[in-house]
Amino acid sequence: MSTAPTGSSTEEQGRSEYGVALFLGALGLLLVVSALLLPESRIARGPVGPGAVPIVVGGLLLVVSVFLALDVRRGGRGEPEGGEDIELGGGTDWRTVALLAVAFLSNALLIGPLGWPLSGAILFWGCAFALGSRHYVRDVAIALVLGVGSWYLFVLGLNISLPVGILEGIL
Amino acid sequence: MDAFSSLAEGFATALTPNNLMFALLGVLLGTAIGVLPGIGPAMTVALLLPLTRGLDVTTALIMFAGIYYGGMYGGSTTSILLNTPGESASVVTAIEGNKMARAGRAAQALATAAIGSFVAGTIATLALALVAPTVADLAVEISPADRFAVMVLAFIAVTSVLGSSRVRGLASLGLGLAIGLIGIDATSGQQRLTFGIAELADGIDVVVVAVGLFAVGEALWTAAHLRRRPIEVIPVGNPRMSRSDWGRSWKPWLRGTVIGFPFGAIPAGGAEIPTFLSYVTEKKLSKHPEEFGKGAIEGVAGPEATNNASAAGGLVPLLTLGIPTTATAAVMLAAISSYGIQPGPRLFATEPELVWGLIASLFIGNTALLVLNLPLAPLWARLLRIPRTYLYAGILFFASLGAYAANANTFDLFLLLVIGALGFMMRRFGLPLLPAIIGVILGPFAEEELRQALQLSNGRVGGLFEPFSIVVYVIVALILLWPLVRRFLPRKATVPVLAEAAHEIEEAHHHHGLTSAISVERHVPTGGAPDQGADLSAPRGPDDGRPVDPDRRDR
Structure with missing residues (x-):
């Protein structure tokens, strides 16, 4: 390997x-x-x-x-880290990394105006897309469930506040 | 005995229905997250850290005890069923465990791992309860200069982990220490390395650093090299063991405990060395040495017990000196200090309820591990099949959530990405993560001790050298100069079992393509220089650390 x-x-x-x-x-x-x-x-x-x-x-x-x-x-080289889902040997897939960074940054920028339930959903959907998932509808459903579910878990279950954004009054 | 009555009070704390529930929840979440591929114990603890923010400190630590053990066991499950260990302590488990699983004995491998973890964890936690108060009593006596020396030893020990490049370890330590310096200096009130950014004045939250380095770095790194073929997962039924399995397992469990606990308690760079020692010992003592390499149950039972015992042993320096020896313990230290409690010798005197509640919940967590994980094993195995697109998207989702929830600050999300990029770079160039995380977390404590020591000595540097600290510095020098020192030692002076352990580590690294910046040569039957071509894939720099390498003959 x-x-x-x-x-x-x-x-x-x-x-x-x-x-x-x-x-x-x-x-x-x-x-x-x-x-x-x-x-x-x-x-x-x-x-x-x-x-x-x-x-x-x-x-x-x-x-x-x-x-x-x-x-x-003198010829010393740092060995790239292996792992369960890693296949070294091929080059670095910069396109995926860049898309992930975009999804990540859009969450950082949108969490204030949109609130975590939606910005988090965008983050998840964007990452899944970047990583190659093409089940668009299923991904949207999972992303929304995760976003809204984690918001309820943190705010109601753990007493940690998260921005609610434009969904204020609905959630 | 005093320890026993304190422990009984600890159980009284931990066994309230509320605390018990959080301990069980911790085990469940810890295992569920830890079993996911690509997530090691340290990342598990870091990701779940924000969940405890809303809890009071005792309950939070009790939940942590569960997460700690759960994450540890989850990692072993992954390596048995997937044969690609995510972290070094599970490397050995994968050797025999996966062979067993392939031979249709996955259930037995998981069972001996779970029961062995329980046995070793229980004995080692008992040892912790007995040893820690004594160590704390002794540690109260030691001066800031001595504590600083021990911290330096911890820094150097983690950078010189067996089989990794020493210069890269030091580079990683330097990066960690630099990150730890960011923020307002507590003594002088001056801003250091903040570059006028207001958000940096309070320093970077350790959650952000840990989640960034571990979770975001891992997700980005994996995404850049994602295996597009489906991975083979071995199905598993309910774990159970036959009479002969029991007969072959119980001695390795006990021996593993004896090997693991002391190695965990000294700052020697984690569980890798003791698990390999255990593997080699079992191979030597086994009545079925021919089965090793084909799936010997002793080869799972011993190292797994060792792993858990060293995890408990690691809590001795953490609770009594405030010094973490593994990445997981470092994150625990950060968690404890985030409640304004500084682990150290006085902890046992000032926070007895907390400490003994934590130790008691280690017992509870251990038992819960056994009770939950035997029946739930098939479920954990199914978690391994989660689509990778959702797995890594989920890691980034929860990493962002955790980092944001820590301070409710958008700036932390940008910071998280920057630190994630640093983690990516470190993985790319073989810089180990452990020294960095220890540097970030322990660095500020070490600076404080240093300043106190020099304040006591009125600025004389000589004040740093007291009898105890001199001994510690000599050990530090020996570790640093080991490649030189070894030349003057007679060849026989090194323990043969260590030689074999080094050999096994090399083989395993070679096999798994893990950090093969390893520099331990093969056993060479002839007296000649080792064949560089047949050596590992990784070219080695002469500067690489070779702590245990008695077979080196190319002088």
């Missing part, structure tokens, strides 16, 4: 692994710089200021990024 990386994909992954090292290094730099830019605190107590630990963590990230780059240079 684990596929031996072939020549070209190894090289390609090698390049993107340098990207990870770069990301870690940039993050480390950000931590150190932002810690050094912290203004003097007037209410600070104790000898260790707010900047000390960020500098240490930033330093750790910088060191790790160097070691990771060295590791990649």
